[in-house]
Amino acid sequence: MIPIDLADWLQQHLREGQAVNRQLHELLLQAVLQGRLAAGSKLPSSRWLAQQLGVSRNTVIDAYDNLRAQGCLDTRQGSGSYVAEVEREAPQLPPKPGRPKEAPALSKRGRLLLEQAGVSARQWGAFMPGVPDVTEFPVRTWLRLHNRRWREAQPERLSYAPGGGLPALRDALAEHLRGARSVQCTAEQIIVTSGSHQAVDLVARLLTDPGDTVWLEEPCYWGLRSTLQSLDLNLVAQAVDSEGLRWPTRPRGAMPRLVLATPSHQYPLGMVMSLARRQHLLEQCRSHGSWIVEDDYDSEFRFGTRPVASLQGLDGGDRVLYVGSFSKTLFPGLRLGYLVVPASLAPLFAKASAELYREGQLQQQATLADFIQQGHLGSHTRRMRTLYGRRREALLAAVHEQFGAQLPVLGDNAGLHLVLQLPADTDDCALETAAAAAGIAVRALSRYYSRPASVQRGLLLGYACVPEHKIGPAFQTLAGVIRQHCPHLATRKRS
Ligand SMILES: Cc1ncc(COP(=O)(O)O)c(C=O)c1O
Numbered sequence: 001m002i003p004i005d006l007a008d009w010l011q012q013h014l015r016e017g018q019a020v021n022r023q024l025h026e027l028l029l030q031a032v033l034q035g036r037l038a039a040g041s042k043l044p045s046s047r048w049l050a051q052q053l054g055v056s057r058n059t060v061i062d063a064y065d066n067l068r069a070q071g072c073l074d075t076r077q078g079s080g081s082y083v084a085e086v087e088r089e090a091p092q093l094p095p096k097p098g099r100p101k102e103a104p105a106l107s108k109r110g111r112l113l114l115e116q117a118g119v120s121a122r123q124w125g126a127f128m129p130g131v132p133d134v135t136e137f138p139v140r141t142w143l144r145l146h147n148r149r150w151r152e153a154q155p156e157r158l159s160y161a162p163g164g165g166l167p168a169l170r171d172a173l174a175e176h177l178r179g180a181r182s183v184q185c186t187a188e189q190i191i192v193t194s195g196s197h198q199a200v201d202l203v204a205r206l207l208t209d210p211g212d213t214v215w216l217e218e219p220c221y222w223g224l225r226s227t228l229q230s231l232d233l234n235l236v237a238q239a240v241d242s243e244g245l246r247w248p249t250r251p252r253g254a255m256p257r258l259v260l261a262t263p264s265h266q267y268p269l270g271m272v273m274s275l276a277r278r279q280h281l282l283e284q285c286r287s288h289g290s291w292i293v294e295d296d297y298d299s300e301f302r303f304g305t306r307p308v309a310s311l312q313g314l315d316g317g318d319r320v321l322y323v324g325s326f327s328k329t330l331f332p333g334l335r336l337g338y339l340v341v342p343a344s345l346a347p348l349f350a351k352a353s354a355e356l357y358r359e360g361q362l363q364q365q366a367t368l369a370d371f372i373q374q375g376h377l378g379s380h381t382r383r384m385r386t387l388y389g390r391r392r393e394a395l396l397a398a399v400h401e402q403f404g405a406q407l408p409v410l411g412d413n414a415g416l417h418l419v420l421q422l423p424a425d426t427d428d429c430a431l432e433t434a435a436a437a438a439g440i441a442v443r444a445l446s447r448y449y450s451r452p453a454s455v456q457r458g459l460l461l462g463y464a465c466v467p468e469h470k471i472g473p474a475f476q477t478l479a480g481v482i483r484q485h486c487p488h489l490a491t492r493k494r495s
Contacts, residue, residue: 006037006044007052015115019429019446019455020055024063032072032083043073043081055452058425113230118222118447123332126474127395128441129268129417129462130298134331136384141376146367157362164350165192165338166365172372173338180378181296182313183322189346191339191353192365195332196295198357199323199339200224200260204231206345206352207291208257215256217245219448219456221267224260224295237450240266244273247284255288263311264299268419268448268460270411272308282311285319292320298328300381302414303389317342326368328416329381336361336368384464388416391463391471398475406489407482416464419445422457423486431459431485440478 013027014020031037043049046060053060064081067073074084106114123131149157164170170187177183177190193199208214210232216225218237228235236253239246245261259281263273273281285292294311302308312322317340325337341349353359371377392412399409399420412418422428428444435442445458459482466474483489 006031007049009036010049010053014053014452016450016452019427019444020053020452021059021062021427022429024053024055024059025066028063028067029070029072032067032086037083039083039085041083042079043083045080056425062425062427109230109232113226116222116226116229118226120441120443122436122441124465125439125441126466126470127417127461127463127478128465129443129460130328131462131465132328132331132384132416133387133465134333136387137331138376138380142367142371145370145374146363149363149366149370153363157366159360159362161192161354161359161362161365162350163352163354164188164190164346165359166362166369168369169365169372172369176372176377177310177322177324177340181299181307181324182309183340184313184317185322185340186343188350189317189340189343191341191346191349192359193337193339193353194335194357194359194361195327195337196297196323196325197223197227199321199325199337200227200293200295201231202339202349202353202356203291203293203321203323204228204233204258205356206349208233212257213254215259216450217261217266218451218454219268219445220260221262221295221297222448225450228260235450237454239454240269240271242271243277244271245277245281247277247280256290258291258293259285260293260295261311262295262297264296264308265302265414266411267295267297268411268417268445270414270419272414273311278311278314282315282319290319294320294322296322296324298415300329301385301388301416303385303392304413312340329377329384334364334368336364388464391466391468392418394468394471395461395463395466395475398472401472402475402479403482403489410458417460417462420459420461421445422459422482423488424457426457426486428457428459431481434485435459435478435481438477438481440474440481442478 010024010027014023043064046057046064050057050060064073068075072084072086073081075081122128167187169192170190173190174185174187177185191202193202208231211234213234213236214228215236215238217240225235236256238248244263244266261273263278265272281292292311296310299307310322312320322340323337326334327337339349395418396409396412399407408421410419410421428446432442432444443460445460446455449455463471
């Protein structure tokens with residue numbers, strides 16, 4: 001392949017939403033192994049290729065360096081990089097973008113879903129983001145309440161749930177949300193779901209049609225993006241800045257049917273949406289007939305500042321569908337969450353959720369209602385806030401100890417994770433893989449972006465499920481991996 005063909009071929013196969021460095025390396029490796037790049041042929045200069053692909057030169061240098069380390073490239077002093085003699089695979093066409101080889105029968109939306117799947121097999125340990133300390137869950141209290149419910153089990157509690165969920169839980173939730181989150185609602189407006197994923201699925205199924213435009217924050221939580229992606233919607237990423245989601249001055253394309261936002265704690269970067277932005281968002285959505293899905297996933301955990309009231313409360317409950325979950329406050333495996341919908345939609349949502357999901361788990365829902373009403377949710381959340389606050393301090397101290405002010409930390413004043421920013425030329429996905437090999441679970445920040453042009457590099461570090469005494473040693477291990485991937489970071493001099 002001559003350079004111009006190579007650049008074209010790469011351009012065609014680079015996919016949005018995935019780290020460019022890694023893709024570039026994989027594609028070049030594929031081209032070498034399949035003989036598309038013949039042994040002895042000269043690769044274009046990193047500067048030229050970077051210009052053609054619209055990526056940074058370091059991205060290309062990184063890919064070349066990786067190939068060189070694998071013995072696929074030879075460098076001739078002063079003359080450039082040449083493809084080395086390697087054992088080749090039988091020639092075969094590269095898979096077309098969007099068509100995984102092993103699953104040819106999948107639908108387009110099935111393929112889209114799986115291509116961008118982000119779910120990790122590991123869900124525990126330093127520094128798994130977003131996971132609460134489930135070992136602190138008050139099991140004895142829960143068992144006591146649960147056993148009592150089983151002793152008095154009524155036959156209808158062992159059947160399917162009524163549309164919207166168990167009335168006792170909807171009552172308890174309405175009261176809790178009015179007090180804790182300034183949500184304006186009655187119990188009838190609450191739809192109990194099996195977590196935020198199902199809540200967003202229900203909203204999208206009832207309020208959008210395939211092909212409708214949905215705005216997401218850039219970056220955003222991949223899990224909810226996948227849920228929407230699988231419904232064949234036109235997902236458009238909108239930038240966030242220090243005040244949260246920015247309504248573009250001159251929006252391009254169709255106006256959104258839905259806008260999915262995290263106003264209380266932008267996921268994953270952590271800023272709070274300003275009042276001015278909230279009002280502007282509500283005004284725009286009213287004038288365009290768009291719905292806002294407010295994902296309020298972890299606002300119970302704020303350190304040093306008071307929780308910010310919900311956007312739903314500001315709106316009065318007309319435009320906003322409010323989504324919450326017990327995945328962070330209790331434990332993710334409970335699979336219980338809720339949706340608060342405008343009063344006019346409430347009976348329709350209740351009916352549709354029963355029709356679609358045929359929910360059950362009423363004994364669990366009854367136990368949760370008691371748990372909330374008897375004050376256990378409040379006391380558990382307060383206790384965990386103190387515990388997580390200490391773990392957050394320990395992680396911040398470990399970062400400072402290792403890197404001083406060299407690596408900025410974002411979003412550390414709330415939630416269960418913080419973001420460690422890395423130099424723009426770092427391959428954070430490769431770092432994630434290397435950290436996993438060293439026994440440390442982190443997530444690359446670039447995975448949360450869908451447009452290569454806006455990608456920032458960093459790592460999401462969850463501190464909630466790591467005992468305080470393990471944070472320093474675990475971060476020390478991670479710091480070693482970070483230094484290998486960011487060699488130009490200065491070694492910190494201790495004062
Ligand atoms: C931004 C965001 N929203 C929602 C959730 C929770 O989803 P679910 O309630 O389905 O567990 C998560 C979990 O990590 C999250 O990060």
